Amino acid sequence: MTAELLSLAREMERRVRHAVEARREVDPDPDDGFRGLYLTEEAVERLLEEHRSFPGVHPLPAPAADSRLGKLAREFGLSALDVEILLVALLPDLDDRFEAFYGYLNDDVTRRRPSIGLALGLCGVAHADRESRVRLGERAPLRAGGLLLVEDRERPFLGRALRVPDRVTAFLLGDDTPDARLVDVRAPWEPVRGVGDPAPLARLLADGTGLVYLREEQGGAGTALAASALEAAGRAVLGVDLARLAEDPAPAEAVRCLLREARLTGSGLVCAQVDAVARERAGLLRMVTDLPVPVALVGRVPWDAAWSARPPLLVRAPRVNPETRAELWRESAGAPIDLDLPSLLSPFLLTPEQIVRSARAAVQSARLEAGPVTAEHVRQGARAQNAAGLDRLARRIEPTVGWDDLVLPPDTEAQLRELTARARHRDHVLGTWSMRPGGGRGRGVAALFAGDSGTGKTMSAEVIASDLGLDLYTVDLATVIDKYVGETEKNLERIFSEAAGVNGVLLFDEADAIFGKRSDVKDAHDRYANVESAYLLQRMESFDGLAILATNLRANLDDAFTRRLDLIIDFPVPDPAQRLLLWDRTLGPRVPRAGDLDLAFCAEAFELSGGNIRSIAVTSAYLAAEADSPLTMPMLIHAIQREYQKLGRLTLASEFGPYVKMLARDSDGPFTCP
Numbered sequence: 022m023t024a025e026l027l028s029l030a031r032e033m034e035r036r037v038r039h040a041v042e043a044r045r046e047v048d049p050d051p052d053d054g055f056r057g058l059y060l061t062e063e064a065v066e067r068l069l070e071e072h073r074s075f076p077g078v079h080p081l082p083a084p085a086a087d088s089r090l091g092k093l094a095r096e097f098g099l100s101a102l103d104v105e106i107l108l109v110a111l112l113p114d115l116d117d118r119f120e121a122f123y124g125y126l127n128d129d130v131t132r133r134r135p136s137i138g139l140a141l142g143l144c145g146v147a148h149a150d151r152e153s154r155v156r157l158g159e160r161a162p163l164r165a166g167g168l169l170l171v172e173d174r175e176r177p178f179l180g181r182a183l184r185v186p187d188r189v190t191a192f193l194l195g196d197d198t199p200d201a202r203l204v205d206v207r208a209p210w211e212p213v214r215g216v217g218d219p220a221p222l223a224r225l226l227a228d229g230t231g232l233v234y235l236r237e238e239q240g241g242a243g244t245a246l247a248a249s250a251l252e253a254a255g256r257a258v259l260g261v262d263l264a265r266l267a268e269d270p271a272p273a274e275a276v277r278c279l280l281r282e283a284r285l286t287g288s289g290l291v292c293a294q295v296d297a298v299a300r301e302r303a304g305l306l307r308m309v310t311d312l313p314v315p316v317a318l319v320g321r322v323p324w325d326a327a328w329s330a331r332p333p334l335l336v337r338a339p340r341v342n343p344e345t346r347a348e349l350w351r352e353s354a355g356a357p358i359d360l361d362l363p364s365l366l367s368p369f370l371l372t373p374e375q376i377v378r379s380a381r382a383a384v385q386s387a388r389l390e391a392g393p394v395t396a397e398h399v400r401q402g403a404r405a406q407n408a409a410g411l412d413r414l415a416r417r418i419e420p421t422v423g424w425d426d427l428v429l430p431p432d433t434e435a436q437l438r439e440l441t442a443r444a445r446h447r448d449h450v451l452g453t454w455s456m457r458p459g460g461g462r463g464r465g466v467a468a469l470f471a472g473d474s475g476t477g478k479t480m481s482a483e484v485i486a487s488d489l490g491l492d493l494y495t496v497d498l499a500t501v502i503d504k505y506v507g508e509t510e511k512n513l514e515r516i517f518s519e520a521a522g523v524n525g526v527l528l529f530d531e532a533d534a535i536f537g538k539r540s541d542v543k544d545a546h547d548r549y550a551n552v553e554s555a556y557l558l559q560r561m562e563s564f565d566g567l568a569i570l571a572t573n574l575r576a577n578l579d580d581a582f583t584r585r586l587d588l589i590i591d592f593p594v595p596d597p598a599q600r601l602l603l604w605d606r607t608l609g610p611r612v613p614r615a616g617d618l619d620l621a622f623c624a625e626a627f628e629l630s631g632g633n634i635r636s637i638a639v640t641s642a643y644l645a646a647e648a649d650s651p652l653t654m655p656m657l658i659h660a661i662q663r664e665y666q667k668l669g670r671l672t673l674a675s676e677f678g679p680y681v682k683m684l685a686r687d688s689d690g691p692f693t694c695p
Contacts, residue, residue, distance in 0.1 A: 023194055025090065026088070026193055030108060030112060036143050040142070090193060097284060098162045099168075103162060103163050107168060110169055115190075121133070135182070135183050137181050141154075157169075166280075167189075169183060170183070197286065203282060205265055207261065208293070213341075213373040223249075227254040231331065233317040233333060234320070235320075237337075238340060238463070241319075241338045244374065250317075255287075257288040258291055261291065262293070263292050263294060263309075267302045283312070288314070290312065296321050299320065307330075341376065346366050349377065350380045353380035353381060354380040354383065365490065367449075368445050370524060370565070371524070375403075378402075378405075379402035382401070386402065408519065411516070414496070415520075428599050428603050430599075436590045437484070440485060440590070441489060443466045444485070466566075466567045467568045467570070469575070470482065471591050474573055476593065476595070476631060477631050477632075481592070482526060486525070492523075493525065493526045496527065514560070528569045530571045561582070600627075601625075604620040604638070608620075608638050619680075622678065623657065637660045658677065658684065662684055
């Protein structure tokens with residue numbers, strides 16, 4: 022193919038040589054070193070008599086249909102004259118001698134590219150020929166397709182220089198390296214087996230369908246399905262990251278380069294994520310959707326007719342099922358993994374691209390520790406694919422506790438395990454078994470944890486996140502509630518939208534503050550408060566993640582919320598047996614204990630929640646550290662007294678029984694053991 026291009030270039034070289042010889046015959050001083058810097062009378066006379074079209078021009082042979090030049094001519098609709106002009110402009114990039122030739126023929130050694138007038142003359146075309154000049158207009162195939170650049174726009178039309186972009190030259194010489202201009206906007210969307218049947222979509226793309234919108238949910242395989250369909254339709258795939266395209270300083274130029282790259286390589290565009298630009302950069306979407314190549318858009322928002330003048334083919338993109346997820350993970354890891362991957366990956370809703378990255382991240386972590394890939398490596402790799410947007414709206418907690426750390430009644434713990442099972446198997450039950458309800462509900466799981474402060478609601482959410490291998494995100498109500506009308510809903514929408522791209526557990530603490538009951542409308546404030554509640558009802562239904570609402574005041578929640586919850590779990594105040602277990606676990610095995618420590622009495626005498634017991638244990642540990650001694654009963658009694666003061670509870674002698682004499686009477690100085 023390169024040989025044919027060079028052969029055509031040699032034919033064009035003969036024309037240039039002939040033109041140089043013709044010029045030398047009438048040039049009074051061909052060796053003038055100041056050529057182009059001044060005009061003599063002889064030069065003016067020669068210009069008056071000179072014919073600008075060069076005689077003896079014979080048509081070039083048509084390029085072979087299967088050559089790169091032939092494919093380029095066919096794809097861009099080039100005429101024979103277009104091909105000849107392109108070759109004239111290309112010669113300086115194939116042989117640097119032509120810079121000198123063109124400088125001589127331009128009568129200006131500083132202008133080493135062919136001008137429009139010179140190119141037309143070398144092609145044997147009169148400068149005033151209307152049809153020929155049209156071929157160099159802005160909307161003509163050569164320029165509209167980005168194959169030829171016209172420079173020196175301030176000069177008259179015939180004096181403007183012509184240049185072939187480096188990417189076009191490289192393509193004609195057999196180089197398929199993508200345009201460097203597109204490095205920052207390209208994305209690695211690739212075909213993936215087992216993520217749906219691409220054949221129907223491929224058939225339509227092959228028949229001329231030019232615009233497809235694949236709407237997906239979290240963990241959807243829209244980009245993989247689009248790439249597979251394009252490949253099956255006989256096209257290459259050019260992935261585009263729309264968020265990075267929107268950040269490009271010259272997006273219109275980038276879009277033109279994308280179009281040229283797609284046409285050069287016979288590619289279709291796979292553009293994701295539409296959500297990143299749908300609201301504020303709809304004009305960018307219109308530029309992309311108007312391109313005359315197959316375009317597949319992928320996003321989670323509904324299609325907006327304002328995005329394109331032509332109607333799209335609307336397709337619902339499937340999710341990657343757990344079995345395919347595990348198979349793709351194994352292939353990407355590149356090493357045998359003796360783990361139950363379907364079970365480990367089932368809580369994570371990952372796209373095919375995220376699965377590939379998570380596998381590689383897990384393998385790297387295992388290599389760092391010089392050991393095999395473990396279940397924790399798999400979970401860490403999956404969590405590493407979470408976007409950082411939610412971190413700005415909620416506090417991320419990496420779980421450090423497990424089921425053994427919980428002290429709860431058997432029924433409460435059983436309900437927590439049922440909640441975990443719902444989160445782990447929702448894809449199978451709601452997807453494979455089609456148990457998903459109607460009404461626009463998502464595949465999310467929502468639960469309410471109700472109980473007094475310190476009864477283990479937050480810790481239970483952390484345990485669930487740990488069991489699933491997910492991060493826990495605690496929503497800070499200070500970032501949500503706003504006194505201005507409509508702002509609270511906007512803040513919640515941002516949280517839900519960011520959470521949709523994160524595999525994590527979303528915890529709304531003190532949920533009654535924003536999920537409260539609707540009231541009778543007595544004034545505008547009531548009306549807007551009810552609108553806020555109604556919005557939350559709808560948004561909770563469409564949420565696809567795992568959301569936990571924690572409240573101390575269950576009665577304050579709207580009944581409509583409770584109907585939409587999958588589980589309502591009550592957290593009672595622990596009984597004496599559970600309190601004894603809590604005392605022992607919160608003190609832990611590392612804190613040295615004195616022989617007089619009476620935990621059984623503390624569990625029986627003091628009706629405290631787990632949170633209060635932990636606070637007392639920490640206070641007493643500080644006292645032991647200050648005294649540089651084991652933890653004694655007086656230290657523990659003093660810590661209980663301080664907790665009572667914090668809670669505003671009376672310190673009754675009947676509660677402290679035989680240890681009442683250990684209560685501190687003077688708070689002016691540091692604690693000392695009696």
